[in-house]
Amino acid sequence: MNIKVVIRNLFKHPFLNLVKILGLSLALTGIIFISLFLKNELTYDRLNPKTYQIYRLTLTDPDFLGGKHFARIVNAGYLPEIKERLPEVEQYVRLMPVRGGLLKYKERFYNVNQGFECDSTFFEVFEVELISGNKKTVLENPASMVISKSYAETIFGESNPVGEVLTLPAGQYYGEAQNFTVAGIMKDFPSNSHFHPDFITTPVQHEFQYGWSWTYLLLSNGANPENVTREISDFLTERAQVEPEEFETKVYLQKLTDIHLYSNKLREIEANGNIRNIYVLAIAAFILLVIAISNYANLNLGMSGFNAKYLFINKILGSNKVAVVNFFLIEGLLILLATLFLTTLISIPTNTLIFKFYGLKLAQKNLAFILFVVTVFSILSLILGMLPVLKSILTAKKINTSVNFGRGRISRGLIVFQYAFSIALIISVIVISRQTSHALKNGLGARENNIVIFESVHASLQQKFEIFKEELLKYNSIQHVSAMMEPPGGEANDMFPFEMEGFDTEQNEDQFNRIGVFPCDYSFADLFNLQFLSGNNFTASNIDNEGSGEYIINEAAMKRLNYHDPDEIIGKTFKLNFMMSETTGIEIPRGKIIGVVKDFHLSSIKKKVEPLVLFKRDKLWLLNFAVAFQPGMRTAALTDIETVWTSMFPEYPLQYEDVNVMYQKVYKAELLQARLLSVFTIIALFICSMGLFGLALIITQNRVKEIGIRKVNGARVSEILAILNKDFLKWVILAFLIACPAGYFAMDKWLENFAYKTGLSWWIFILAGVIALGIALLTVSLQSWKAATRNPVEALRYE
């Protein structure tokens, strides 16, 4: 019987109860997905039972590429020796990227997203389930390859790939084509792994010869990584045959489990996450929880007056406290039930959307976790949402016959608190959006929005760049065609020794004699619209003779070379030296500095722009093609590109990407953060406004008589509105005063991530305040207006 009455009671105030349910549902949905996302981020690389014994080895050396900290190390041929020497090192594995991006099977090329040459010890370090093959023997032989299940399906479809031969086509990094035999199939790496190879393979020659590799050590159980670090350092010192104090290489071991969130080195296998994001999201989820529950409690408190009569009558009919508690408990449970139902309705499409846009199957295999989150939320909302009401009712000494609220104080506190959080969230959203759009706009070539990039094209295509360029320029839809070493958003890490007229390397001992370099095609500056501070662009040929070489430097390089006036450095003699080893060198012609360009942001604006020397190359190091089309002719240009590509390189897949899309990948974490935060802010604002709307409704209802009397005594509508809105205004202004310093502090911290930032201007805070105030006033005024324009006779008749 009680349930029936509670339901009828709920339907008596359908709007207010809907507000409660909607607020709780939105918050719960948000919290479920944030916690799923956090769980995903925090469980990276944890599937392996030995996971906590695995460390990644990295080195830095001030004399090597400017002391930059790379995620991988070069020429680590000494690893077997380390394993012999140090008992704590149980096993090691090196992963060397397979360049070229293509594999050939039966006259067809297939794209490789990620593939490694590795030591045969791969499966001793990493725990991966094999669908076919034996872990102990599958990598025993040279050139044996284990491919992932999905990659096997792409190439071989249903048929069994074991024993088939895949060919790595001839290219720049491999003198000749290499054949690999498929020896096994492994399960795809889970999404929360820091790398996802399509295949791993042992090298064709038995051992690694030379090159960069990501290096992992499996330490024995209980080994102290600090000791191991020291021992490796000692080993390297000994090997280098120098005195320990002269040995400047630093050794680092990083836990496998720390790589995803704490590693921010150069040349990571994949873009990593960031622990700051985790904190931001966890705080957002907590805020959402607090806002939703306080809002719910507040509405309950406000609406408890509607039950005063019911409770009074029940009391005189002989109900006891248990019955009262039951009544509210049933009400709470019914609201919760509706909330859970609505949450399910919202969550299912949300999950699909997240999968569609981010490829994350968040809900999969996490039912128990979801149930846990839902249960905790339910218990919290039931207890915290109902407690204030029960407390106020049960502790009231005398039961009241008249409908009466004197409990404004709690509600006001909660409203101020909710709005403070909302305003802080708005501030964050504005700052983060401004910074990300600043970052995206400043990417190389991002402003023009007419550039597509062919990233890391295959070496044999690089040889035909000149013809490709020539063919494309025949179409009037194409503006410029160029090529360069690193794509927009990439890292230009290479540094060459240099000589310059008037630059005494002896005097600059601390700054060793190398500078960042960037090989490119002569139309690079035109295509990306670089701004010349002085001098001219390259002449229209990629081949120069000794003595007439051309170098363009950026502003940072000018300062590095001790010049302050760009006009003065023009015409100075300059030369880059590149020696691969004692015997093989590539001659870069001696020449002059012919131009100085403004610093441009090839990499993320989180990092400072490094000194960079642009120089021309023909058929070498031009790994990425760039095509700019005439503004407004995108469709025509893309068709023309396809025509040229398919006629020139019919067997290669046509793949290109917009520059903007590439920068979006660079700032993936920030963009995701901005988007999530905007969603939360909208949800939080919605919940707050709904709560405020409900409270305004309740409060104006309680003041109906007062308003009536004021009107009878001659108050104008505007005056009534002012009276009603004044209170709410005070709360929002108080919230604003609390939110500003909090928002300033949080965002100042966040912006520390960036080397180039937009400031925290005062108008951001004002704007956030005005938005919050505007929404609050609008919601409240809807109610106040209705109350103020009501005929006072009607209002007063109800006494």
Next chain:
Amino acid sequence: MIQLKNIDKYYDAKFQRTFVLKGINLEIEQSEFVSIMGPSGAGKSTLLNIIGFLDEPNEGEYLFLGKPANKLKEKQKVQYHRSHIGFIFQAFHLIEEMTVYENIETPLVYRGVKSKERKAMVAEMLDKFNIVAKKDLFPSQLSGGQQQLVGIARAIVGSPKLLLADEPTGNLHSEQGEMIMKLLKKLNDDGMTIVQVTHSEQNAQYGNRIVRLMDGYINEENTN
């Protein structure tokens, strides 16, 4: 049945004490029909609330069925509400979310009467007041007189020893009021003790005793 000795009820404002009731002495016997009269603010309703355990006196002694009321625990008060005392109000105070039937049934539920017996008892009430046809309607669908009939039915369905009525006809027009008063008279004839608060001399005449309150004092008592 009811003995009030030197009952004081006051509110303390900042510097002064406002008395609502002052030195009330009143005795009500079983089967009496007492009307409490007096101008607005004389303390009639407060007195009724004290008798019905909805309010407590600040001073004085209240004996209900010979037991001191100020020593009663919350639980016992609930028990009295369940089995000894029925209330009717000027504003009817029916539960809006319940049908006529459910309204009458509620006190029986609290008393723990079994479902079958409840049905019989409610049916008897509906029959007695001639509102069988209205049993599934909600209070808002009834006229004032009909609502008050339901109110009375609810108050007496558990056959309480004492019926307290706070201006039972105040919101009704005279014809309906007269019907309600006749009904109360009949209940009293059947042996129920009734205390009513009223403004109307005419209605007060239905009782057998009138207590007149003035500014918290009992001004005079007369018996019809």
